[in-house]
Amino acid sequence: MFGKVLKVILVLGVCTAVGLGGLFATGALGVPDAGIEDNAWGEVDDDRIEVVTTVWVDNPNPGLEVDDLTLEYALWMNDVDLADGTAADVGMPAGNTTTEIRSDLRYQHLSDWWVAHVESDEVSDLRADVTAHVEWGPLSGAPSYTHEDEVETDLEPMIADSMAQLEGExxxxxxxxxxxxxxxxxxxxxxxxxxxxxxxxxELHLTYEVHNPNAYPLPTPALTGEMEFNDHLVGEWDAHEVEVLHGGYDATIPPGESREITFVVDLDNDDVVQWFATHVDGEEVTDAELRAQLAMNVDGQTMTIPGDEEAIHCEYDLRTDIFVDQESGIEQTGCELLPWATPDQEEFDELEATLELDDALLAGDGDDGERDEGDDADDSDEADDDTTGDDAGGGEIGGTDSLLGTVD
Structure with a gap:
């Protein structure tokens, strides 16, 4: 009796398999499919950024439910592996359904992504893959889906716009x-x-073309400033921490001539990663603040640009569209002059950025200024190859000529 029952079961099983195979061969049944419906940011804390991926699943087989579907997800930006996740034993009734896969960004890889992003002119190629693993007789398979996008940021033009507020006389x-x-x-x-x-x-290179219309030379100015994104300090530079390319601080700006001065500011990538967490936690919106001041030391007297020991202070809204559906870009929300901590005499001495002028020179006889250490100022300037003589202009703000425009 038991043998007969077993034979019946085996026959039914074979018939079912053959029947399903026949239906599959004729197109009446099909392998389930899957794809990405949406990506979103989940929970964010000091060392974790969660990615929530909504996956659509299509089971084209009426009356047949698969209950052991496995979904795999992976995310790359500029070929840097940033996240992956898995959802196992996912039920898949007939028709279209959705499910979520939760994964964490690899914090330790965010710095690598930032490097690739900067080296690609602030453009990142985003790729997200989802694969559905189905094992159900003739309906077994592993269909996959790839979503590709391009992510851009405009940090460099934003910084350039804020520095341009110092232009003028x-x-x-x-x-x-x-x-x-x-x-x-x-x-x-x-x-x-x-x-x-x-x-x-x-490295961030900040370049200024400084023209000296006076009858005497001027020293290389010192630069101080900072960048604050979402109340997080991303960059801060004191005068003694800023290097000068091409000529150094001991080069002067001769009377009636111009000099292109490039300051080199360092950003710590860990600070950038910490800012990125605040950015995605705020729906990919950043309140960016930038401050900058130039200062000169002549005959032991400090003079600042802007004047009165103030600094230019500009604010911007920075938006991206990595996962948030919005228009990316930057918008200047305002610029003003605020009090600032000016470098002291000790910092100027450390930089060797001071200049002494004798009485004959100030009287206009054309003699050179002298450095504190006795070096001839023009000799220092001859070592600098970046001297030009172009003209320009500007509007007025707070006693200094400047244009407080908006970002194009």
């Missing part, structure tokens, strides 16, 4: 009052661009 006075020296300085052009970048640090 500035009449300088000693910050402590007194002294007969009140030179005029013209910032004719500015620029900002990324320099060298590695896994630990990112």
């Amino acid at each position: 500035h009449s300088l006075s000693p910050v402590e009052g007194g002294g007969a020296l009140e030179p005029t300085v013209e910032i004719r052009d500015t620029d900002a661009e990324w320099g060298e970048v590695d896994e630990n640090r990112t």
